[in-house]
Amino acid sequence: MTSSPTVTRISECFVKPPDDHLSPEEKQPIHFTPFEILSLNIKYSQKGLLFAKPPPSENQDFSIPVFLDHLRRSLSAALTHFYPFAARLATRIQENPPSYVIYLDPENSLGAKFVYATVDATVSDILTPPDVPLVVRSFFDLNNAINHDGHTLPLLSIQVTELVDGIFIGGSVNHLIADGTSFWQFMAVWSENFRSKDRASISHPPVHRRWDESDPIINLPYTHHDQFIERFEPPPFKERFYHFSSPSVSKLKSKANSECNTDKISSLQAVIALIWRCITRARRLPPEDQTSCRLMVSNRRKMNPPLSDYYLGSPVQVVRATATVEDLMAHGLGWAALRLHEVVMNHDHSKVKEMVESWIKRPVIFKMSHGIDRNAIHVGSSPRFDMYGCEFGLGKAVAARSGGANKGEGKITMYPGREGGGSMDVEVCFGSELMMDMECDEELMSALMVD
Structure with missing residues (x-):
């Protein structure tokens, strides 16, 4: 690539789990641990996979609209098991004494974001240069979002970027709900759902029970998020x-x-x-x-x-x-x-x-x-x-x-x-x-x- 190509967004939508799938227990607020709450200023985690499109000789049955539809349907099935990924954050504020409680509200399930984009670049353009091309950063959504933004932004956003001869599937996930272990377990379940006709069961369902039910609800000593939020951009690298x-x-x-x-x-x-x-x-x-x-x-x-x-x-x-x-x-x-x-x-x-x-x-x-x-x-x-x-x-x-x-x-x-x-x-x-x-x-x- 002589210059950085432009990623063009073609469409976006929100993908939700099937309607009324939550049990009464699953509708209860999910409270975070100190490991998670202290990371409110950290940006979303962004990881993804680059795939080659089928060779032209095998490409006759490959259709981007069909592929995207299959991804969306299997994503919905995966969110049945990873239902917190489709929810939003919520805050309960008390002024006297100051109390700021952040939690996840499973009933506020607006869905995970799903973006389809295109770019005039090849797989070789991405892998051949000695340095990772800057365009790769545009293969992900929510680039400037910090974890606290999960109150208004989706906790998970999937961007599918079509290259000339490849497909990049990039996930941006809020670090309050998933570390690398949880994210790649989600990706494995999504992949399993994509390949399987029986989406009712999966090999390894996630464990939702919090790490210690006796932990107190964390009351932060604030009355407004401006008292602790920081948006930091590092020097170029x-x-x-x-x-x-x-x-x-x-x-x-x-x-x-x-x-x-x-x-x-x-x-x-x-x-x-x-x-x-x-x-x-x-x-x-x-x-x-x-x-x-x-x-x-x-x-x-x-x-x-x-x-x-x-x-x-x-x-x-x-x-x-x-x-x-x-x-x-x-x-x-x-x-x-x-x-x-x-x-x-x-x-x-x-x-x-x-x-x-x-x-x-x-x-x-x-x-x-x-x-x-x-x-x-x-x-x-x-x-x-x-x-x-x-x-x-x-x-x-x-x-x-x-x-x-x-x-x-x-x-x-x-x-x-x-x-x-x-x-x-x-x-x-x-x-x-x-x-x-x-x-x-x-x-x-x-x-x-x-x-």
């Missing part, structure tokens, strides 16, 4: 993907464990440790500076008793591994990976409980501007999500991509490699100068060259 083959990942894991005389370090921790070291080196920070790697961790299996893997919500928390630049550079891959392993393992039920009790005593809504740390990297998503298991009659996706929301210099997004087998794709966001140094990093380049 670029995105680039690095592909780690299965042998490359295995070699990194083996190297990290060997250096520490252990077998505890995971493949994911080894890859993230490599990226942390390479970005820190490219930043050319003073040796005495502190650097950190922030990891988004699901609390499902950290609780005692653990939550179901199919728990619907966003029970996530940030854990941090810190080190001086000098130590991170001097001690090698295994040392950095072991720091990551330790902070993940040390994050247990007691740490989760401590955070919850502390936050409830003094609720604070996170502001993106307060989270800026030029010496840190922030890792989101996971290569363990079954992204490529989601098919919509077009075969396996050729790539997974994300929108521009919640990104900035130093943001790392993890994906499974398309070929499976433990391979990974890592999307790194950074400025032009940092990108040039990364491309010359011997440790990174040697890891990527493993067959």
Whole structure:
């Protein structure tokens, strides 16, 4: 592409679950946990899949109107199980004493938004350039929405963008109702409904019961959302993907464990440790500076008793591994990976409980501007999500991509490699100068060259 093409919106509508499908219990308000409420200023999560259209020789029966209709009908069926995705947020305000209670109102079910758009670009135009083309950000709806906007905006918006030879299905979902685990479970159910004639049952229904029914309703000490809302835009950044083959990942894991005389370090921790070291080196920070790697961790299996893997919500928390630049550079891959392993393992039920009790005593809504740390990297998503298991009659996706929301210099997004087998794709966001140094990093380049 010589210039960024324009995405043209052709139509949009709202897709609802079947009428009167909610039971009396399901019509009750859903109250959020501290993990979710504190993220009111964070933007919607945006993830999607790029598919190739059937080849011309097999394209005779492919019809965009029929395909879109099938997507809408199967989406409606999926929303039967994921009914909070079709609802809206609501707030109950009390002035004396100040009380601001945000909850989800299942009866206010206006539906999920469904957008059809077109763009004069090919699959190759999206995948060939070294940097992710800016047009990919237009493959998603609600680009500027923050979670609090779910009072008036849909909690889920699906945009289907037709390329010359491909289809991109992008989802924007409110982080109060879904983390990456819940979103990809929803996508799997939607895909299952698309491919199945029997939409009454699914393999793994979501668990709607809240994580602890004894939790108090959260009363925020506000009388108006202007007292805590912030809309933050980061400086310009670029995105680039690095592909780690299965042998490359295995070699990194083996190297990290060997250096520490252990077998505890995971493949994911080894890859993230490599990226942390390479970005820190490219930043050319003073040796005495502190650097950190922030990891988004699901609390499902950290609780005692653990939550179901199919728990619907966003029970996530940030854990941090810190080190001086000098130590991170001097001690090698295994040392950095072991720091990551330790902070993940040390994050247990007691740490989760401590955070919850502390936050409830003094609720604070996170502001993106307060989270800026030029010496840190922030890792989101996971290569363990079954992204490529989601098919919509077009075969396996050729790539997974994300929108521009919640990104900035130093943001790392993890994906499974398309070929499976433990391979990974890592999307790194950074400025032009940092990108040039990364491309010359011997440790990174040697890891990527493993067959």
